[in-house]
Structure formats: C-alpha cells, structure tokens
Amino acid sequence: MKEVLQKLSEAGVRRIKVAATDIDGVLRGKYVSLGKFESAASSHIGFCDVIFGWDIGDVLYDNVRYTGWHTGYPDGRASVDLSTLRLIPWEPGTAFFLLDLQSKSGDPLPISPRQVLLRVLERARSMGCAVKLAAEYEFWLFKETPQSVREKDFRRLVPLSCGMFGYSVLRASQNSALVLDLIDQLEGFNIPVEGFHTETGPGVYEAAIAVDEGVAAADKAALFKTAVKEIAARHNAIPTFMAKWNAALPGSSGHIHQSLVSIEDHRNLFFDDGRPSESMMRYIGGLCEFLPELMAMIGPTINSYKRTVPGTWAPVNASWGEDNRTTAIRSIPGSAKSTRIELRLPAADMNPYLAMAASIAAGLEGIERKLDPPAPATNGYEATHARALPRDLAEATALLRASSMARDWFGEEFVDHYACTREWEVRQAQHAVTDWELSRYFESI
Numbered sequence: 001m002k003e004v005l006q007k008l009s010e011a012g013v014r015r016i017k018v019a020a021t022d023i024d025g026v027l028r029g030k031y032v033s034l035g036k037f038e039s040a041a042s043s044h045i046g047f048c049d050v051i052f053g054w055d056i057g058d059v060l061y062d063n064v065r066y067t068g069w070h071t072g073y074p075d076g077r078a079s080v081d082l083s084t085l086r087l088i089p090w091e092p093g094t095a096f097f098l099l100d101l102q103s104k105s106g107d108p109l110p111i112s113p114r115q116v117l118l119r120v121l122e123r124a125r126s127m128g129c130a131v132k133l134a135a136e137y138e139f140w141l142f143k144e145t146p147q148s149v150r151e152k153d154f155r156r157l158v159p160l161s162c163g164m165f166g167y168s169v170l171r172a173s174q175n176s177a178l179v180l181d182l183i184d185q186l187e188g189f190n191i192p193v194e195g196f197h198t199e200t201g202p203g204v205y206e207a208a209i210a211v212d213e214g215v216a217a218a219d220k221a222a223l224f225k226t227a228v229k230e231i232a233a234r235h236n237a238i239p240t241f242m243a244k245w246n247a248a249l250p251g252s253s254g255h256i257h258q259s260l261v262s263i264e265d266h267r268n269l270f271f272d273d274g275r276p277s278e279s280m281m282r283y284i285g286g287l288c289e290f291l292p293e294l295m296a297m298i299g300p301t302i303n304s305y306k307r308t309v310p311g312t313w314a315p316v317n318a319s320w321g322e323d324n325r326t327t328a329i330r331s332i333p334g335s336a337k338s339t340r341i342e343l344r345l346p347a348a349d350m351n352p353y354l355a356m357a358a359s360i361a362a363g364l365e366g367i368e369r370k371l372d373p374p375a376p377a378t379n380g381y382e383a384t385h386a387r388a389l390p391r392d393l394a395e396a397t398a399l400l401r402a403s404s405m406a407r408d409w410f411g412e413e414f415v416d417h418y419a420c421t422r423e424w425e426v427r428q429a430q431h432a433v434t435d436w437e438l439s440r441y442f443e444s445i
C-alpha cells in the first residue's frame with residue numbers, strides 16, 4: 001500500500017476510478033477521492049450489489065436469489081486489487097484499480113466473473129501449470145455518438161470508412177489520428193497491442209492484445225472494450241463489439257490464444273520437440289468434448305448465435321484442425337515459445353473472464369480425463385463427426401444447467417445464478433418484434 005501511494009503521489013494523481021465487471025462483462029464503477037481510496041484499500045469498500053441483480057440494460061432480474069427486492073439491494077463488499085494499478089492517459093490525474101467482489105463474510109463472491117476465472121486458475125496451479133492467454137477483438141467504428149445512434153434507431157449509421165478493405169494500409173492511414181491514438185493510449189493504460197489492422201468490412205478493425213499470464217490477461221481483455229469506447233468518443237466515434245451487428249456483413253470475433261506453462265521450470269507444456277505435446281492434444285480433446293455444454297459462458301447473448309452460422313468465418317461445431325480457420329479450435333504448432341491453441345468460437349461480445357474460464361476448464365478436464373480429440377477437420381463446416389454447438393442461447397443455457405462438469409469447475413452458486421440471467425435474457429428477446437418479422441409478415445401473412 002505504501003508503494004502504491006508513493007506511485008500515485010509521484011504521478012500527480014488526484015482521483016481514483018474503481019470498477020468491477022458485472023455478469024455481462026460491463027464495467028461498473030465510480031470515482032473516489034484519494035482519502036476514500038486509502039481507506040478502502042486498507043480494508044474494503046461498499047458497492048451496491050445491484051450490479052449482479054440487473055441485466056445489461058439495468059432492468060432488474062425477477063429470478064435470481066443473490067439479490068433483489070427480497071434483500072433490499074444492500075451494499076456488497078469489495079476489495080481493491082492493488083496489482084491492477086493503471087494511470088488513465090486520457091484522464092490526466094486519474095488512476096484506475098479493479099475491485100474483487102466479496103460475500104458478506106469477506107470470502108470471494110462465487111458469482112463474480114473475475115472470481116470464477118481465479119478459481120479455475122488456482123485449480124490449474126494445483127495441477128502444476130499456469131496459463132498464458134491473449135485475446136483478439138474485432139470491432140466496428142462509426143462516425144456517430146451515443147445520442148445519434150439512438151436518434152437513428154441504430155439504422156443508417158455512418159461507418160468510419162467505406163468498402164471491404166481487409167488488411168488495408170490505406171484505410172488505417174486515412175484514419176491514423178484515431179488509430180494511432182488508440183494504440184498509444186492503450187499502451188499507456190497497460191494494454192499493449194501487438195497488432196492492429198482493418199478487417200473485411202466498412203470501419204472494422206482487429207486488435208491483438210499482447211500475451212500475459214492468468215487473470216492479468218483477462219483484465220486487459222475486459223478493460224480493452226471500455227478503453228476503446230472512451231478513447232473513440234474523444235474522436236467523435238463509437239465502436240460496437242456486438243457479435244453480429246449487420247446480417248449482410250461479417251461478425252466480430254473475440255478469439256482467445258492459450259497455452260499452459262510449467263510452474264516448476266516455465267516450459268511450454270504444449271510443445272514437445274517441435275510437435276504438439278500429449279498435454280496439448282488432450283487439452284484439445286477436452287475442448288472438443290465440453291465446448292457445447294459451456295457455450296453459454298462463451299456466447300452470452302442472443303446475438304452471439306447470429307454469428308455461429310456456416311460461411312461467416314465463425315465455427316459451427318466443436319471441431320479442431322492444425323492452423324485451420326474453419327474450426328472452433330485452431331492448433332498452432334511452432335517454437336517452444338509460440339506453440340499454442342486459438343479458440344475461435346468466442347465473439348467480441350464475450351465476457352473474457354467467463355470465456356477464458358470455460359476454455360481453460362474444458363482443456364484441463366481433457367487432460368485430467370486423458371481425452372483424445374476426434375480426427376482433425378479439413379473443412380470445419382463439413383466436419384460431421386464433430387459435436388454440434390447449441391444453436392441459440394436457450395439451448396446453450398439448458399446444457400450449462402445440466403452440466404456436472406461446469407458445476408464441478410465453477411461452483412453450484414455461479415452456474416445457477418448465471419443460468420438464471422441467461423434465461424432472463426431469452427425471455428426479454430421473446431418479447432421483441434424484429435425488423436425481419438415486420439418485413440416478412442406485415443403485409444403478406
């Protein structure tokens with residue numbers, strides 16, 4: 001604490017922003033004074049538990065036990081993770097810390113996404129390994145504001161640039177004021193980006209976040225979205241991280257690169273003298289086996305399943321292949337440093353804590369059970385031997401509820417709470433009348 005306060009003083013910090021992600025991965029937080037921060041960091045801070053009692057639109061759940069009208073929405077407890085200190089370059093004089101939510105007894109809150117991942121990582125350590133992770137995000141940028149997109153009912157939005165210009169040097173350069181500011185400001189916020197380029201579509205970019213170990217990688221992935229939104233707003237632009245914002249355009253991925261390293265000697269446990277190791281193959285076997293029943297943690301929204309359809313550069317089954325971009329699991333052989341697995345199933349709408357927890361748990365379960373993967377696919381869309389993925393959030397949630405593997409790894413309380421929140425999401429969608437329904441049925445039916 002003394003060292004942290006010294007750093008804050010040297011940096012001229014005048015205020016602190018503290019936050020935690022809710023069940024959907026939305027960052028919920030507040031500014032506190034330096035005096036309040038010092039008190040909170042030495043003990044704990046109160047934080048209204050409604051952040052786990054409402055949905056992504058701040059509508060209260062009617063089906064969860066953790067909090068509600070029956071509890072009065074009291075303050076929960078939160079502790080400051082001092083290791084997450086960041087200075088916010090675009091808010092001079094402001095530092096940022098992540099919070100860890102606690103139960104009333106002071107124990108880690110079982111339904112908190114960050115705690116779910118930490119629980120999985122601790123079990124990995126008990127198996128003698130740590131996990132290295134890196135997220136890639138695709139997101140679309142528009143010359144709009146939060147006000148204008150609503151005034152337009154999210155239609156006829158003006159993209160940052162026109163045309164289908166994947167890997168375009170020209171388009172990135174034409175928008176270099178924003179692009180370079182994103183790269184530089186993210187670096188200053190301790191979210192270094194290894195690669196940044198246009199993807200195929202008007203105003204769409206992909207960013208590859210640098211690899212890190214354990215929860216630090218998930219922290220960077222979780223903070224990346226909010227940081228991009230805040231930086232883009234200063235350029236009169238707004239991004240979307242929806243899985244599929246436009247039916248006529250490609251979806252937005254949120255790929256997760258991952259490998260296991262030995263705690264004892266820091267070896268890449270996926271590498272075996274130039275070949276994928278037995279551990280790597282069994283990790284793939286676990287992913288192939290358990291992705292379907294963990295899909296709700298990877299694809300958390302109604303919209304997630306609009307992307308996982310054939311011909312959209314997104315997987316449709318639990319298939320795998322070596323350096324194969326048609327499969328859910330891409331094995332990437334290489335050096336002792338670079339050999340890894342890329343999970344291509346998540347979209348940019350993922351909560352990285354939960355998607356990473358699901359992926360790691362599935363892989364480690366494969367190692368524990370010594371599961372061999374099925375035959376690799378040549379074309380993942382035609383891999384009839386691969387297990388099918390659930391086609392919508394309702395099916396995915398039912399599979400998660402019934403999964404004994406999920407309950408073992410993530411705990412009964414989390415699985416039940418999370419399933420309730422996804423069932424709520426499905427119910428909200430059932431009330432919606434879509435543009436597709438209007439155009440198809442309004443006159444003709």
